[in-house]
Amino acid sequence: xxxxxxxxxxxxxxxxxxxxxxxxxxxxxxxxxxxxxxxxxxxxxxxxxxxxxxxxxxxxxxxxxxxxxxxxxxxxxxxxxxxxxxxxxxxxxxxxxxxxxxxxxxxxxxxxxxxxxxxxxxxxxxxxxxxxxxxxxxxxxxxxxxxxxxxxxxxxxxxxxxxxxxxxxxxxxxxxxxxxxxxxxxxxxxxxxxxxxxxxxxxxxxxxxxxxxxxxxxxxxxxxxxxxxxxxxxxxxxxxxxxxxxxxxxxxxxxxxxxxxxxxxxxxxxxxxxxxxxxxxxxxx
Numbered sequence: 001x002x003x004x005x006x007x008x009x010x011x012x013x014x015x016x017x018x019x020x021x022x023x024x025x026x027x028x029x030x031x032x033x034x035x036x037x038x039x040x041x042x043x044x045x046x047x048x049x050x051x052x053x054x055x056x057x058x059x060x061x062x063x064x065x066x067x068x069x070x071x072x073x074x075x076x077x078x079x080x081x082x083x084x085x086x087x088x089x090x091x092x093x094x095x096x097x098x099x100x101x102x103x104x105x106x107x108x109x110x111x112x113x114x115x116x117x118x119x120x121x122x123x124x125x126x127x128x129x130x131x132x133x134x135x136x137x138x139x140x141x142x143x144x145x146x147x148x149x150x151x152x153x154x155x156x157x158x159x160x161x162x163x164x165x166x167x168x169x170x171x172x173x174x175x176x177x178x179x180x181x182x183x184x185x186x187x188x189x190x191x192x193x194x195x196x197x198x199x200x201x202x203x204x205x206x207x208x209x210x211x212x213x214x215x216x217x218x219x220x221x222x223x224x225x226x227x228x229x230x231x232x233x234x235x236x237x238x239x240x241x242x243x244x245x246x247x248x249x250x251x252x253x254x255x256x257x258x259x260x261x262x263x264x265x266x267x268x269x270x271x272x273x274x275x276x277x278x279x280x281x282x283x284x285x
Contacts, residue, residue: 022214022253043113051102055117058125062133063092065118067099068111069140069155071148079143087136108267112154112274119158123165134162142231149196152230153275156237160279177242179216179250185236186251187212187221189276192233193258195225197269211258215250241280248282 044052054060066084071077077100085093103111122133141155179186190211198204208223226232243251255276259269274284 022256040113043110046107047110047114047117048102048106051099051106051114052117054099055114056121058121061118061121063095064099064103065115065122065133065158066092066096066136066140067101068103068115068118069137069151070096070100071143071151072104076143080140083139083143084136087132087139108271112271115154115158116161119161122162127166130162130166134159134166137162149192149230149272152233153272153279156233157275157279160237175242175244175248177239177247178244179247182239182243183216183219183221185239186215186254187219188226188232189236189240190215190254190258191223192226192230193255193272193276194223196230196272197259201225207258207261210261211254214257215254237279243280248280251280252277252282 047055051064054064070080081093081097084096103114106114122130125133137155137158141152190208194204194208194211198207204225205223212219212221240248240251255273256265259265259273265273277284
């Protein structure tokens, strides 16, 4: 049946920038369209078979997942190797390093879907295994302050997914917070995203203000590069996840405005936005 089906659309060039509208992105939360299914099919078809098989294998999915989190910077990866060896031994480090090499040339649009395939496989393991993988994801993301926001976000999402899988009976918390109650967390998130996506301070400041005006137009906050780097986000997720639905939609619009303040999103920016939305339980198609 697969052979007879029409060929899926090709993946976009890695340097593609998509025009976006913050309200349109927010309105699309949870709304799957037929074109989304076609895009998903194109992604699955494009994943190399050896990696696809590994992502679906209970034993291989773990080193593959860790390999996706390994940094390409030698100094950072060395610290990650030390962390991983202390937690899971030399054999796991070697397997992970092998997969890290295999995924280096992977198309930017394939890394997150491959990671989520591996995470879905690992959810079927024993609870103690799931919790151990979640802890390793966090430690790899914190191995060095130079790890990218995308790598941190991916680790945060994976940890969230795996922890929730390990605690299926955890009681759902009803959203109760208003935007004004989480102003500090919103400012922190927008500042980190603006800083990560813009090399020039002036551009980061404009991106930050573009987002802030959409979610907290009366806020006196001003842009400041995050002094704690990416780890400044560790405490923002639970409060922001507790936002009332309308406030969360406004926050998503603000994130889109910050990430694409020039009106367009690159693939890394779009994947980062998808990660943040998923951590906040507001999934994008």
